[in-house]
Amino acid sequence: MKWLDEFSENSARSMARQSSRRSFVARLGTLMLGAAVVPLLPVARASQSKRPSAPEESGDPRNCDYWRYCAIDGFLCDCCGGSYNSCPPGTTISPITWIGTCTNPVDGKDYIISYNDCCGKSSCGRCLCNRNEGEKPVYMPSLSNDINWCATSSVDIPYNCSTAVVLGLAVADT
Amino acid sequence: MLKPVYVYTKWYFKRTRVLPSPVFMKAKLMLRKLIFLLWVLSLPVASQAEIKPEGVPESVVLSAEPNPHWVWVSDIVFHHMADGKAYLVDGDSGRFLGMLSTGMGFVALELPSDYSQIYSPETYFSRGTRGERTDVITFYDPRNLKPTGEVVIPSKRFSAMPTHNYFALTDDDRFLIVYNFTPAQSVSIIDVKERRLVGETTTAGCALVLPSGIRSFLMMCGDGSLMTVTLNDAGEVTNKQRNDPFFDPQTDPVTEKAVRWGDTWIFVSFKGDVYPVDVSGDQPKPGKSWSLFSAAERGESWRPGGIQHLAVHEASGKLYSLVHQGGNGTHKDPGQDVWVYDLKTQQQIQKIKLDRLATSIQVSKDDAPLMFSIFIGDPTLDVYDAFSGKHLRSVHEIGFTPTLLQTP
Numbered sequence: 001m002k003w004l005d006e007f008s009e010n011s012a013r014s015m016a017r018q019s020s021r022r023s024f025v026a027r028l029g030t031l032m033l034g035a036a037v038v039p040l041l042p043v044a045r046a047s048q049s050k051r052p053s054a055p056e057e058s059g060d061p062r063n064c065d066y067w068r069y070c071a072i073d074g075f076l077c078d079c080c081g082g083s084y085n086s087c088p089p090g091t092t093i094s095p096i097t098w099i100g101t102c103t104n105p106v107d108g109k110d111y112i113i114s115y116n117d118c119c120g121k122s123s124c125g126r127c128l129c130n131r132n133e134g135e136k137p138v139y140m141p142s143l144s145n146d147i148n149w150c151a152t153s154s155v156d157i158p159y160n161c162s163t164a165v166v167l168g169l170a171v172a173d174t
Numbered sequence: 175m176l177k178p179v180y181v182y183t184k185w186y187f188k189r190t191r192v193l194p195s196p197v198f199m200k201a202k203l204m205l206r207k208l209i210f211l212l213w214v215l216s217l218p219v220a221s222q223a224e225i226k227p228e229g230v231p232e233s234v235v236l237s238a239e240p241n242p243h244w245v246w247v248s249d250i251v252f253h254h255m256a257d258g259k260a261y262l263v264d265g266d267s268g269r270f271l272g273m274l275s276t277g278m279g280f281v282a283l284e285l286p287s288d289y290s291q292i293y294s295p296e297t298y299f300s301r302g303t304r305g306e307r308t309d310v311i312t313f314y315d316p317r318n319l320k321p322t323g324e325v326v327i328p329s330k331r332f333s334a335m336p337t338h339n340y341f342a343l344t345d346d347d348r349f350l351i352v353y354n355f356t357p358a359q360s361v362s363i364i365d366v367k368e369r370r371l372v373g374e375t376t377t378a379g380c381a382l383v384l385p386s387g388i389r390s391f392l393m394m395c396g397d398g399s400l401m402t403v404t405l406n407d408a409g410e411v412t413n414k415q416r417n418d419p420f421f422d423p424q425t426d427p428v429t430e431k432a433v434r435w436g437d438t439w440i441f442v443s444f445k446g447d448v449y450p451v452d453v454s455g456d457q458p459k460p461g462k463s464w465s466l467f468s469a470a471e472r473g474e475s476w477r478p479g480g481i482q483h484l485a486v487h488e489a490s491g492k493l494y495s496l497v498h499q500g501g502n503g504t505h506k507d508p509g510q511d512v513w514v515y516d517l518k519t520q521q522q523i524q525k526i527k528l529d530r531l532a533t534s535i536q537v538s539k540d541d542a543p544l545m546f547s548i549f550i551g552d553p554t555l556d557v558y559d560a561f562s563g564k565h566l567r568s569v570h571e572i573g574f575t576p577t578l579l580q581t582p
Binding site for chain 1: 252253254255256278279297299303304307330332333334335337355356357380381382393394395396423427428429430502503504505506
């Protein structure tokens with residue numbers, strides 16, 4: 001799901017500004033390239049992806065500034081009983097979702113992030129976060145965080161929270 | 175003359191006649207005067223009729239003719255999405271007139287041009303947030319705001335952050351077209367006159383509904399093109415035609431929040447380029463693009479942004495654009511500035527500074543239009559004179575996460 005730019009003046013603007021926009025143009029290129037090298041797009045299928053071992057990371061996954069959240073929109077599952085890559089108890093993951101490309105500040109590499117929604121209960125209501133780096137309108141669904149991706153889950157559209165799962169490097173190391 | 179009074183002694187219970195003192199008599203006289211004064215003062219009150227019993231309260235009935243300064247505020251209620259709402263506010267008085275309960279993942283109402291009905295695409299689950307899903311078009315009476323009927327539609331209605339183009343009526347208000355996403359893409363077609371589902375058609379690669387005639391509508395496709403869908407008089411699809419891309423969605427996509435000015439749809443890109451598309455013919459005809467911003471303004475990082483960042487005043491041909499200063503990735507950021515453009519000359523003609531941040535703006539359709547603004551994070555509806563830009567009033571406590579504004 002997308003959204004709710006914060007309930008204060010600082011929110012949406014500051015969040016988006018804080019996250020390495022200087023390299024946006026470069027990363028937009030890698031995003032486009034990444035979209036070409038990741039199979040099965042335009043929609044990313046988390047269940048079929050080969051998830052690499054967790055890279056070294058820094059930051060707080062309960063904070064909107066966390067590097068994986070560069071294109072997230074919704075309540076952070078890490079604040080809701082799940083984690084950045086797992087759903088809270090009793091919720092069901094959306095197998096199909098939107099992707100973003102975010103730079104891990106520790107290794108400086110760009111990763112494709114799958115923002116799977118967790119579904120089947122009402123909104124968690126905690127840690128609302130909306131960042132839109134590389135995000136696109138809903139007529140480009142695989143890159144749009146406005147869409148309630150719970151529509152693709154077995155429990156339908158009741159939306160609880162959003163995860164940020166690493167699918168892989170945006171561009172393979174050379 | 176002193177009058178004797180009778181007192182009773184404490185122990186003997188014997189009545190004794192005594193004469194009162196002058197001081198006592200003076201106090202007694204003053205007390206009488208005071209009582210008389212109070213009686214005189216009480217006369218007007220006593221002469222009024224008492225409040226009569228009022229009986230069982232009746233519900234207010236609204237005017238059949240809507241005031242053009244009314245505004246419907248949609249609320250997805252993001253923290254409790256099973257309980258969507260729509261609020262009706264009078265922009266002239268700031269009075270809250272009534273509301274509708276509109277189910278889960280509420281987007282907006284659909285208002286026909288004669289305002290004889292209110293249509294609302296809604297979703298319900300049999301157990302609140304689980305169980306069987308039922309999608310309906312609910313018909314409401316605009317006078318008493320009660321449901322008068324419904325049409326069950328495929329349970330595929332697009333669930334997303336609201337914008338106005340997820341469903342629409344054809345230009346003659348006969349057919350309601352609803353975009354579906356599961357993620358398979360399709361539209362449902364409803365005959366609102368006969369209150370029946372006509373059918374569903376697939377629209378692979380294309381999303382949203384932009385009316386382009388009495389029997390046609392456009393959809394936006396992922397490659398930057400439009401698709402024209404044509405209906406017959408029964409509402410059945412007779413043709414689907416993909417057109418050439420008219421913008422590059424990879425470098426600078428237009429937002430899905432396009433607005434219509436007569437036979438022209440106005441699309442605006444993340445960076446502020448305006449793409450007019452003429453829909454007066456059988457197929458859409460893109461016009462020459464222009465920019466909301468001068469080179470200097472681009473240098474100052476001015477951008478359009480918000481949930482409903484565009485509004486048109488049809489008669490005067492003015493485009494209202496909610497803008498802010500920000501870089502890439504700020505296309506949904508709120509703004510505190512509304513810049514106004516003459517659509518004929520494509521020139522900026524006015525800058526309006528809002529009293530507070532906004533994510534949505536709307537302009538009423540009349541000749542003395544109001545401009546409304548609201549921020550999803552601060553549910554205060556602000557009302558402005560749309561021509562002078564003067565702030566007229568603020569209406570507080572309008573919902574929880576207000577998204578879209580609609581004027582009859």
